[in-house]
Amino acid sequence: MKVLVAVKRVIDYNVKVRVKPDNTGVDLANVKMAMNPFCEIAVEEAVRLKEKGVANEIVVVSIGPKASQEQIRTALALGADRGIHIETDEEVQSLEAAKLLKAVVEKEEPKLVILGKQSIDSDNNQTGQMLAALTGMGQGTFASEVVVDGEKVNVTREVDGGLMTLSLNLPAVVTTDLRLNEPRYASLPNIMKAKKKPLDTMSPADLGVEIAPRLTTLKVEAPAGRQAGVKVADVAELVDKLKNEAKVI
Amino acid sequence: MSILVIAEHDNSSLKQATLSVVAAAKAIGGDIDVLVAGENCGAVAEAAAKADSVAKVLVADNAAYGHFLGENLAELVAELGKGYSHILAAAGTTGKDFMPRVAALLDVAQVSDIIRVESEDTFVRPIYAGNAIATVKAADSIKVVTVRPTGFDPVAAEGGSASVEQVDVVKDAGLSSFVSEQKAESDRPDLASADIVISGGRGMQNGDNFKMLEQVADLLGAGIGASRAAVDAGFVPNDMQVGQTGKIVAPQLYIAVGISGAIQHLAGMSDSKVIVAINKDEEAPIFQVADYGLVADLFEAVPQLEEELKKVL
Structure with missing residues (x-):
């Protein structure tokens, strides 16, 4: 079966985020960018499905500026077969991203679409569910295990009370949680090979989707910082402070 | 304005997070209805009716909603929510699962995980793991919003006397089914609401x-x-x-x-x-x-x- 994986270019998760002085956003100039960590998990899961013989083709798609091709190449180096880049310099919000991905799904007709549960920049946690709604597919969100079984997929989900397993009809959308797998690193030969793998570029207009953001960010501020407090000498002093100074016990 | 709050519960008790979402709805202003969708969830509906500031409790009690499957809940909420200016739910794993699906079915954006209400269409939410705080304005006629419960002090659980209405809309999308769950059994207070x-x-x-x-x-x-x-x-x-x-x-x-x-x-x-x-x-x-x-x-x-x-x- 064919698996479609969506990946997003975001600020590297190790980079210290700084808000721009004019409060229009976060400073991304000369900042290291990388594949969103949850998307790496999505790519890894697809590659493992292929290694198990469950999947036979992995198509990776990314929406964003020209530089997003770096993240597509990374996914190709990890084992994806073919890339699709939907190129735009505009801000693409979750609903538009889902509409663009829906257009790709209609063209590619994958049996399984795997996305990260959220991107670490906007922290929205929306696109996978929206794509599932627009395509009329079932959704297995926050997955910690994915088992394809004939025309169904069993997805174990990380939920507030523990774990929950669902059975979904294929085709279906899965969004990844942290413990689904541990992504591998790309080897140098595979990075070289990835450069020769096919990568199609198209625009949102090619897919018949108009980018019309519904949400406007009015301002972005740094959070109110917490001041470091005091060091206590021992446990007795700690308990005394909690009882008599902070009055929380 | 009229606000539909989707209750978070486990079919037997109302989660405190719901009371925080009602508080967020109060900050927006307008009539507040609460939807309790589940299976054999009458006790939850009774609890929701006692919460402060709730005008009406809608109860959709059906096996299709028993395990809170996102596909079924989303169709129900999208249908009932059409008459409201705002649809709100707690940003727990249930709300995060079905709410974006509701938004897409209604062709509107979702504002995720708000911690403050600035006005009826403007909300404050953390981005970049809380390293930045964004103020976001939503243009759609129906605002679909998930609420971070810790951002809002819960309304009183007692003292209200909302009417309770049964809703007989049954949505079974037939896309997913419940297989099993592993629940962490514990007598300890719930992590999200513990003092x-x-x-x-x-x-x-x-x-x-x-x-x-x-x-x-x-x-x-x-x-x-x-x-x-x-x-x-x-x-x-x-x-x-x-x-x-x-x-x-x-x-x-x-x-x-x-x-x-x-x-x-x-x-x-x-x-x-x-x-x-x-x-x-x-x-x-x-x-x-x-x-x-x-x-x-x-x-x-x-x-x-x-x-x-x-x-x-």
Whole structure:
């Protein structure tokens, strides 16, 4: 079966985020960018499905500026077969991203679409569910295990009370949680090979989707910082402070 | 304006998070209805009817909603929600699952995880793991919003007298079915609403050592959490994870034991009123946010803490 994986270019998760002085956003100039960590998990899961013989083709798609091709190449180096880049310099919000991905799904007709549960920049946690709604597919969100079984997929989900397993009809959308797998690193030969793998570029207009953001960010501020407090000498002093100074016990 | 709040519950009791969502609805202003969708969830509906500021409780009681499957809930909420200006739910794993699906079915944007209401269409939410706070204005005629419960003080659970109405809309999308669940059974307070939380990190070394934290938690009536490192290492189950992608907590007292304080962990607990850090590495970033820091070996400090607490409690 064919698996479609969506990946997003975001600020590297190790980079210290700084808000721009004019409060229009976060400073991304000369900042290291990388594949969103949850998307790496999505790519890894697809590659493992292929290694198990469950999947036979992995198509990776990314929406964003020209530089997003770096993240597509990374996914190709990890084992994806073919890339699709939907190129735009505009801000693409979750609903538009889902509409663009829906257009790709209609063209590619994958049996399984795997996305990260959220991107670490906007922290929205929306696109996978929206794509599932627009395509009329079932959704297995926050997955910690994915088992394809004939025309169904069993997805174990990380939920507030523990774990929950669902059975979904294929085709279906899965969004990844942290413990689904541990992504591998790309080897140098595979990075070289990835450069020769096919990568199609198209625009949102090619897919018949108009980018019309519904949400406007009015301002972005740094959070109110917490001041470091005091060091206590021992446990007795700690308990005394909690009882008599902070009055929380 | 009229606001539809989707109750979070387990078919037997109403989760406190719902009362925080009602508080967010109050901050928006307008009539507030609460939808209780589930199976054999009459007790939840009764509880919701007693909550402060609720005008009407809608009950959709059907097997299709028993396991809160996102596909079915979304179709129900999208249909009932058409008559409202706002649809709100708690940003727990249930709300995060079905609400974006509702938004897409209605062809509107969703505003995720708000911590403050500025006006009927403008909301404040953390981005970049809480390293930046965005103020966002929504242009759609129906605002679909998930609410971070720790951002809003819950309304009173008692004192209201809303009417209760049965809704006989049954939506079974037929796309998914429930197979099984592994629920963490615990008599301890729910992590998300506990007044005191004690969390362990990689420094705990193994799952057995979390028993030390349990003893302290029993004395304090505290919930127990963990850092991602402790969950990834298999010390404790995933539902205990506090952080950017785990649970967001803001208790009166948060005690971090053997947690270095990665930014992703801080995103889940830095709104706590008082933070205590116990760590043997005095350079650990957790000390930069802690009100009280104790540089000590946790294997000595935690048993001592238990003894000292026994003296004063």
